[in-house]
Structure formats: structure tokens, C-alpha cells
Amino acid sequence: MTYAAERAARPSQELKLAEISSTGDQMLTVLETVAGQGPVSASDVARMCDINRTVAHRLLVTLAQRAYVRRSDEGYIVGPAVFSLARQTGTDLRSVAKPVMQRLAAEIGETVVLHGLDNWEAVVIDQAVGQRHLVRVEHSPGSRHPLYKGASGWSILAFQGEKAITRILKKTDDPVAALARIETTKADGCSISHDELQMGVHGIAAPLLEKNGRCEASLGVLVPSTRAHLLLSVQKPLLEAAAEIMKGLN
Incomplete structure (x- = not known):
């Protein structure tokens, strides 16, 4: 049974299901990909994350503006904001x-x-x-x-x-x-x-x-x-x- 069919079959539980942001989920996936596979290009990210290259580029630019990734000559790698978060968590x-x-x-x-x-x-x-x-x-x-x-x-x-x-x-x-x-x-x-x-x-x-x-x-x-x-x-x-x-x- 598909997820949509399962929801239809159990409407009483629909309010219990947490909604997620598909864009937010994609952005986190992109960030994890850069952290694990970098340096990577926008094309690499699109292929690895199975998303459109334009979408991959837009997500990377957004992450770069917030310093979560930065662009090196070899491709995108994690940025200083990631290390700032790490200082608070581990x-x-x-x-x-x-x-x-x-x-x-x-x-x-x-x-x-x-x-x-x-x-x-x-x-x-x-x-x-x-x-x-x-x-x-x-x-x-x-x-x-x-x-x-x-x-x-x-x-x-x-x-x-x-x-x-x-x-x-x-x-x-x-x-x-x-x-x-x-x-x-x-x-x-x-x-x-x-x-x-x-x-x-x-x-x-x-x-x-x-x-x-x-x-x-x-x-x-x-x-x-x-x-x-x-x-x-x-x-x-x-x-x-x-x-x-x-x-x-x-």
C-alpha cells in the first residue's frame, strides 16, 4: 500500500502525521552530500541527490549565503557555519x-x-x-x-x-x-x-x-x-x- 493510500485508509490518524518541508528535506540532503562527498559540483549534487540541477544549484547558493557550504576551486565543501554548530553540539x-x-x-x-x-x-x-x-x-x-x-x-x-x-x-x-x-x-x-x-x-x-x-x-x-x-x-x-x-x- 502506498503512503497516500495508507493515509486515505486511516483518516483519523492524519492529524498525528507530522508534515515535513520537501524543500527543507532536500536542503539537508544536499548539505549531507557536500559534507560526505565534497568537493562536489552542482551537477554532482543533482546526480547524487536525484534532483534537478537547477534546484541543486539554488539550494547550494542558499547554503553558501548562510555559510553552511562554500565554493572552492574543486567544488562545494562545508562552510564555517557547520563548524559553528558543531561547537555547540559535539x-x-x-x-x-x-x-x-x-x-x-x-x-x-x-x-x-x-x-x-x-x-x-x-x-x-x-x-x-x-x-x-x-x-x-x-x-x-x-x-x-x-x-x-x-x-x-x-x-x-x-x-x-x-x-x-x-x-x-x-x-x-x-x-x-x-x-x-x-x-x-x-x-x-x-x-x-x-x-x-x-x-x-x-x-x-x-x-x-x-x-x-x-x-x-x-x-x-x-x-x-x-x-x-x-x-x-x-x-x-x-x-x-x-x-x-x-x-x-x-
Whole structure:
């Protein structure tokens, strides 16, 4: 018996049946598809969800406007709004990273900062401020900067798709030098910067790489120029902390 026939046969129970929004159901299905299969195109979503391509495109645009998905060069992937919801409901990057960051900050005595990728910018998600020194560096959560500035940005940029890197490097003063810096970051597993975002501030950052090689965040250490000579000494504990965070997420 079909659902419609069953309802006709049992009219007294009709008020007990919860009505659902077909559009809302489709949108959630699209979001789940992007989360599970991304990066995907609108055509991919239409095929996987068995919906019209125009409908798939409209749902993706709506989700993108609310930051639940974002469009990368490879296709649609989940956006920052998904992670914001995750922070309220369960295990997510920030909750996994926070204790690791606090422990690292206590160990090295310097500020540890977590950046995420949003609209091709590096955004401060959280920080653990080092308490050992009177002079220290702090960031403001929510502040953002281009990927081609600061160690945290470079460590994320180095692991983006080729098209994204090419487009972003066009904004730099010297694309050739910038590309060389990306290659160095990949080889070293981290990036180092000084005086790029704030004068007198040096930084080192490691990408938080997912199993598929994508990078949506980085973990960094910030020091004032007076302690810049100590920066390389934190590379090993920084890389270990980054690996611990990713292990906690997988």
C-alpha cells in the first residue's frame, strides 16, 4: 500500500502525521552530500541527490549565503557555519584543539593561536595566551587577514588547490617569491613569518592537514621580536601538537 493510500485508509490518524518541508528535506540532503562527498559540483549534487540541477544549484547558493557550504576551486565543501554548530553540539576543531593549545602554551611560554579558512582568508578561531613573559603577543578571535600574510595564512595557503594558489598569488607583490615560499612551507611542514601583520611580531605555524590532504586550519605560535631567536626551538612541539589535534578529530 502506498503512503497516500495508507493515509486515505486511516483518516483519523492524519492529524498525528507530522508534515515535513520537501524543500527543507532536500536542503539537508544536499548539505549531507557536500559534507560526505565534497568537493562536489552542482551537477554532482543533482546526480547524487536525484534532483534537478537547477534546484541543486539554488539550494547550494542558499547554503553558501548562510555559510553552511562554500565554493572552492574543486567544488562545494562545508562552510564555517557547520563548524559553528558543531561547537555547540559535539566534538569539533576548537574543542579538540583547546586543551592541546593550552598545554603547548604552558610548555613553551608563548601564545598559541588557531586559525581557520573562511572566504580565502585566515580567521582567528581561538588562542591560548602564554603567561611566562610580561611582554607577549595576543590575537583577537574573529580577526582575519589574507592567506599570503603571516605564518598562519601561508601554512594554510600552501595546501590549497593549484587554481586557488595561482589566483591568490596574483595579489602578492612577487608571485614567484611567494610560490617559492609555498614550496618551502610544504617541505618544512610549517611556515615562518615576521613583521607581516604586526611590526615586531614573529610567528611559526603548521597546517592542520586532513587525511585527504585538504587544509582548513593551522596552528601557530607568536612571539615578540625580542624572543625571535627561540622560534625554531618550538617547531618540534608545534608539529607534535598539530598532529595530536588531527588525531583527535579523525
